[in-house]
């Protein structure tokens with residue numbers, strides 16, 4: 001359809017029109033500041049990260065260990081029964097090679113996002129993080145990985161206290 | 172398809188100026204557990220659809236429905252968010268049941284106002300970005316201008332507006348849910364600092380955190396599950412012109428239209444006779460008077476006299492905001508309408524404790540989405 005139209009009606013805008021102030025242009029930076037209460041579940045998770053520990057929680061009725069920990073089991077709607085420290089190793093469930101950064105810059109070496117099923121958590125329970133110290137071509141679903149932590153004195157109780165996960169060398 | 176729809180369970184947490192020990196999810200979970208226990212339902216087994224009312228800018232998270240299912244027991248169930256007030260959510264639940272789409276529906280609203288550090292700046296984003304926001308005014312100026320025109324057109328006085336604040340915060344002293352109970356005098360209110368003159372600082376409700384969950388059901392399910400159903404006998408909503416340049420300033424015709432819609436469904440012709448008590452939006456003190464007039468409780472300009480005569484006190488002819496309203500309980504943002512409806516439910520069930528009204532059968536809840544909106548809703552409930 002549109003391929004048949006040679007000239008679109010209207011006035012096209014060019015970059016230079018913005019620069020020269022030929023159009024009404026208003027720059028607005030939203031001042032949206034939030035101080036989210038992390039609460040019991042995520043608060044405990046972050047506090048444990050600071051100690052270099054991955055924390056999960058266990059639901060007795062579903063016999064499931066989930067990570068990050070939460071106060072309610074989303075499957076049976078019962079309160080979680082206990083918090084459980086987990087290993088910092090796991091298996092890649094899925095990953096992606098990201099060639100564009102969050103603010104739309106094209107990059108040559110991809111960032112590697114991955115969901116890692118944590119050892120000790122129930123199947124399909126993992127944490128969302130990045131992979132590092134690995135050739136993008138070698139990454140595969142089912143790959144065994146381990147957390148690389150920030151030095152203890154630099155941790156601040158944030159998801160970034162883990163720098164990335166790296167492959168576990170077999171044997 | 173069910174002709175009649177009932178509220179069969181309510182749960183709430185709060186209301187408090189801050190709730191640092193829990194996340195909004197944990198806050199909502201607590202309200203949901205209470206509501207499900209009250210209704211005698213298991214959300215995983217019995218509930219057909221879930222509605223949450225939330226505004227993405229306030230939450231600081233866009234596409235907010237994504238974050239709702241876990242704490243409501245709604246995983247792998249129909250869920251949607253309404254960018255509206257709690258009564259808009261209630262209206263949607265009513266429709267889902269009336270159309271036969273669902274038999275049991277849950278409505279959730281919460282406020283974590285304490286977590287929004289720059290609430291006035293975020294609220295300013297509701298102003299028109301091209302012709303209003305560049306003026307850089309705190310959004311409360313809209314309430315000041317509306318109040319000014321309302322006083323001008325109706326002859327309502329500053330004292331009468333201040334009397335709303337005195338009444339509602341005194342009512343809040345008898346409500347354990349209300350954090351802002353106080354025994355103030357008219358002079359103390361009038362001597363307070365201005366916010367957007369003629370609006371005084373004390374006459375704008377302070378914010379609070381809280382969560383409210385309401386369970387609704389078809390008549391058949393309500394009768395088998397509940398021995399104290401509260402029937403939704405009318406519900407209406409309406410928006411006015413958004414333009415600040417050409418809106419009606421002294422009056423709120425959208426509330427009148429919303430009420431007409433609800434009255435028609437409920438078969439109410441003379442609201443001041445048919446309705447026993449009301450919970451009205453009072454996020455700014457003068458709004459309670461303006462809303463009474465729009466709802467047809469009295470003629471324009473008469474609400475101020477009614478409050479002076481004590482007609483809207485708990486022992487008056489038409490108690491208004493016996494709960495303490497938003498002035499006494501706190502402004503819960505989009506959960507305000509559910510807080511109004513919750514009080515009506517508790518009164519109609521006879522569960523309002525110290526503030527219980529005698530022999531009430533029909534109550535009205537009304538909400539407004541706040542400045543700069545002309546968006547309002549009305550629900551009429553009966554036991």
Ligand SMILES: [Zn+2]
Pocket residue numbers: 059060061062063073074075076077078
């Ligand atoms: Zn479970």
